[in-house]
Amino acid sequence: MDLKRFIPDDWQLLLNDYLQSNDWRSLSKKFTIEYQQHRDAIRPDLERIFNAMHLTPVNQVKVVILGQDPYHSPGLAQGLAFSVPKDIPLQSKQFPSSLRNINKALALEGLGFLKSGDLSHWAKQGVLLLNTALSVRLGEANSHAQLGWKSLVIEIIQKLSQQPNLVWMLWGGHAQSMEEYIHNPNQHLILKSSHPSGLGVYKTKQPFIYPGDQKSCGHFTKANTYLTTHQKSPIAWTGSSKQEFRLSPNG
Template sequence: MPTFSKDDIPKDWQELLGNYFDSSDWINLVSNLQSALDIDPAMVRPESSQFFRALKLTAVDSVKVVILGQDPYHSPGLAQGLAFSIPENIPANSREFPSSLRNIGKALALEGFGHLPNGDLTTWAEQGVLLLNTALSVRLGEAGSHANLGWKSLIDRLISGLASQRPHLVWMLWGAHAQSKIALIESSIDQLILQSSHPSGLGVYKTNKPFLEPGAKVSCGHFTKANQWLKQLNKEEIIWVGETPQTNLFS
C-alpha cells in the first residue's frame, strides 16, 4: 500500500521548511493524503512516489526560476510530479496534449527558442527551474479535488522560505491562482516577478497581461526576460529548447 511521509521530501527542502513538520498543518496533510491513498491509490495522481518529484530534481541551492502551477493533470497518464510537464511519449498533435503546455510551446517559439520536442520538461527542472504545483496531488478525473486536503500550508511555506533564503529568483506567475502567492514573495530581496494570464486554452488571451496576444503572434516574453535577468547576474541561462537558446524577438 502506498504511503506518504516526511521522508519523501529531500533533506535540503526539509531544512528549508524548518519546524513545519511539528505543526498541526503537516499532521492534517499526512492524515488526509494517507486516507485518500488507503481508499484507492489508483485514483490518486501522480503516484505518491512522485508527489515531491519537483523537489527531488531541483535542489534548493540550484533554484533559479520558479513556475507555479495549480494542481496535477487529472487525466490518465499525464501527471508526473512537475507542473505543466507530461511524459514525452504523449504526441503533440493528440487530444491528450494539454492546451496550457501547447501554448507554452507557442510562446517559446515566438520568443525564438524553437519548438519543444515533446511535453516532458524534466530538463528544465534539472537546470534549476522549480516546476511547483500549489497542490501536489489530485483525484483522477476531478480537477482541484485535493486542493483542500492541506497542501496549501506546505506550499506556502516552501514559497515563502525559498523567497526569503534565495535572492534574485525569477517567479513566473500565470493566472490568478499563482498570483495569489505574490504576498509571500514580494517582501523578499530582489525577486523578479513576472505575471500574465494562465496559458490554458480558456485563459491564455484574457486579462490585461495575456500570456499570448490574441492571434498568438506575440508572447508575454517571460522566458526571454528570465534569461536576461540571469545573464545580468552572471548566472547560466536556462536552455528552454535544444542545446542553446537562439537569438529571439525580445532581446
C-alpha cells in the same frame, strides 16, 4: 503513512520548522486517509508526488513556476507542474492546451520548439515546477485542494524567497494569489500573465500570448536576461536555440 520520507533531505532541512507543525500533521493525516481509500486513483504515483523537489535541489532553484494541481487525466501527471511524459505526442488530444501555448510562446520568442511535453530538463536546470496541490484524484480536478497542500507550498515560497534574485512566473489568477507570500519582492523578478491554458491565454491585460498570436508575454527571454544580469546561467528552454545561451558569458 510517513509522508515526509518522500521529501529529499535538502528540502526537509529547508522546511524543518513546518514539518514539525500542526499544518503538516494535518496534511499527512488527511492524505493518508485519502490514499487508503483511493490508492489506485491518486495521481501522480506516490513516489512522484515530490518529484519537483527531487529534480530541483534547494540550492539550484533559479526560477519558480506555479501550477494549480496535477493533471487528473490518466497517464499525464508526473509531479512537475505543466509537464507530461515525453511519449505523449505533441499533436495528440492528450497533449494539454497549456503546453501547446507554452510551446507557441517559446517559438514566438525565437527560442524554438519543445521536443516533447516532458519539462524535466527545465527542472534539472533550476526551474522549480511547483503545483499548489501536489496530488489529485483521477477525473476530479482540484479534488485534493482542501487536503492542506497549500500550507506546504506557502512555506516553500516564503523560505525560497528569503534568498534574492529568483524569477517567479505567475500565470493566471490562482498562481498570482500566491504572490503575497514572496518575501522581499523588490529583490526578485516577478512575471505575471494570464494562464496559458485554452482561450484564457489571450485574456486579461497581461495576456500570455497576444491576440492573433502576434507575440508572447516574453517571460522566457526576460527570465534569462535577469538570470544573466545576476551572474546565473540562463535556462535552455528548448535546447535548440543559440539565443538561449548567448546572453551569458558563463553558459
